[in-house]
Amino acid sequence: MSNVLIISGSPSATSKTERVGDHLARRLAGGGIAAEHLRLRRLPPRPLLSADAADPDVAAAVAQVERADGIILATPTYKAAYSGLLKVFLDLLPQFGFAGKAVLPLATGGSVAHVLALDYGLRPVVQSLGPRHVVQSFFLLDKHILGLDEELSLHADSAAPLEDVLAQFRKALDGVPHETVLGRSA
Secondary structure: OEEEEEEEEEOOOOOHHHHHHHHHHHOOOOOOOEEEEEEEHOOOHHHOOOOOOOOHHHHHHHHHHHHHEEEEEEEEEOOOOHHHHHHHHHHHOOOOOOOOOOOEEEEEOOHHHHHHHHHHHHHHHHHOOEEEEOOOOOOEEEHHHHHOOOOOEEOOHHHHHHHHHHHHHHHHHHHOOOOOOEEEEE
């Protein structure tokens, strides 16, 4: 069974990005995939900002990353960049914290003018963490996120392309050896 960790980098308790993360966890669940959702806003700010990896909550979050076969990074776009909360967390991971993993970078935002934040901002950081495979990034317009009640739905212009990206991610997961340690099977 593959383990996927969705990491939401939004500081907002009413975050559309976090809701998308929940939606992705439901879409991936089953079929040999177990999905967890790590909401970075719930980590204690002082240890997170001081990169205190010994803090029990921060250490538990890093351990979730280590156990995962696949990572989905879900971030809102602020000022044409991914969230600072996500950056702080990624900075405290070990140098090859994504070794052997499949990674899907995903961002939400109000304008397609910010789509390059994924490829020019987030992708180089992800690559520096040594993933086995980074699938095509996906940018989801805020106006395409519908039904913010219990069951989130997406506008047709985003729903089908997101399904295609998830299919690529699932395929990439199939090639990830389980119980990976620094890019080598345990």
